[in-house]
Amino acid sequence: MLARLIPQDGGKPITITQDVTVVGRKSGLCDLTIDSDSISKMHCLVVKTDGLLFVRDLGSTNGTKVNDQRVIRGALLPGDELAFASTKFKVHLGPGEPEVGPDERTEMIEGPLEEPDDSEPEFDVLRDSDDSAVEIE
Numbered sequence: 001m002l003a004r005l006i007p008q009d010g011g012k013p014i015t016i017t018q019d020v021t022v023v024g025r026k027s028g029l030c031d032l033t034i035d036s037d038s039i040s041k042m043h044c045l046v047v048k049t050d051g052l053l054f055v056r057d058l059g060s061t062n063g064t065k066v067n068d069q070r071v072i073r074g075a076l077l078p079g080d081e082l083a084f085a086s087t088k089f090k091v092h093l094g095p096g097e098p099e100v101g102p103d104e105r106t107e108m109i110e111g112p113l114e115e116p117d118d119s120e121p122e123f124d125v126l127r128d129s130d131d132s133a134v135e136i137e
Contacts, residue, residue, distance in 0.1 A: 001051045004023070005082060008047035013092070016053065021046040023084055024058075038062045053093060054056035055082065 003016040024030035026041040032093050034043075040060035047054040054075040057064040058120060062085035080091040112131060 001048070002092070002094055003048050003053055004092040005046075006092055008081070008090060015091070016046055016048055019048055021048075034084060034087055036085065036087055039087065040085075043084050049094070052076070055092065060085070094109040 002136065005014045005016065007013070014033075018031060021031045022029070022042060023032045023037040023039075023043060024041050024043040025034060025036065025111065027033045030042060032046070040058070040062070042058050043060045044058050045066045047056070051082045054073065055064055055066065055071065055074040055076055063070045065081075065083040066073065066076065068083075076091045076093075080092060080095045082089045082091055098124050
């Protein structure tokens with residue numbers, strides 16, 4: 001699942017890659033650092049699990065809001081507006097490119113695919129109660 005926070009001010013989208021992301025102002029302590037005086041040093045957590053995003057405020061001074069409602073914790077849905085103090089993001093959840101590890105490789109299969117032989121119809125064989133075959137197309 002691809003989880004992104006899209007800044008409402010037109011900035012570059014932020015991809016949430018970790019299962020637990022600490023959001024705040026303090027670099028070195030937070031996974032996602034937002035340079036704004038209205039953001040607390042450790043503002044909130046964003047948790048990615050089972051195709052969902054959850055947010056939990058960490059007692060921030062200016063709060064965390066989902067769709068303009070201040071929350072302590074809550075689930076995020078695609079299209080929700082998530083605000084850390086006055087910094088607003090649109091939540092994007094959806095299918096994305098699979099993450100490939102450094103030891104994983106993909107291979108391209110080259111050559112034409114074999115077309116099925118349509119000259120004979122395929123049949124499933126069922127057995128009647130007297131064990132005789134019954135063909136079904």
